[in-house]
Amino acid sequence: MIISVLVTGSPVSQQCAQSALSFCTAALASGHTLYRVFFYEDGVHTGSALTVVPQDERNLNSAWSDFIQQHQLDAVICVASALKRGILNNSEATRYQKPAANLAAGFEISGLGQWVDACLNSDRVVSFGA
């Protein structure tokens, strides 16, 4: 089955980004295809490369970044949500004259059209965080 995933909640204060990662891991292990993971609203914080967690806690952002790269997934951070929350890649940082970029490896910044496209091309769309 072709599956896309929507993550709308914060990886820091809500469980949904971890639930989504567990779901995606299980989906791939079961032989399903992940068409796209789309991060929206506070879910875009998952794409920050600058999170620091206590030593005895898991860095969920790093776990997502590693997972995306390992499986070469299409992982899209919504541009409108991201810019407001200070999640920037190099080109956006340059465009808006900000002092740094912080988008983690594996993520891409794009628009809501990517989410609609995912809906059109997937057998199932599963939301986490609403």
Place this chain on the structure above:
Amino acid sequence: MKTLTFLARQAPFGSSSAKSCLDMVLASAVFEQQVNYVFLDDGVWQLVRGHAPDGIAAKNTLAALQALELYGVDNVYALDESMSERQLTQAHLQIPVRLCTRADLGAMINASDVVTAL
């Protein structure tokens, strides 16, 4: 063409959910999909006319509800029990909507390809 159903459930200005839901609806309409936009629970407050969020330094993003017709989004619903619980009638709303029952909503969700609640 797929049927995409959106459930707007949050009050309009306490969080960014209302605007995010509306943005998704408009993006889906641009892709010329069949869109159902349903307001329920505190989400029905999003429909009320005369919001003046200047006083809380917020933008009246819901003025864009007026654009739904332009985008071809004709299936706009409010859950009747959410309206009546809050003593709202169609006369309080800034756009015309169809009232639906919980059973109607269940059937609508059942007939949808994708359901997104925000």
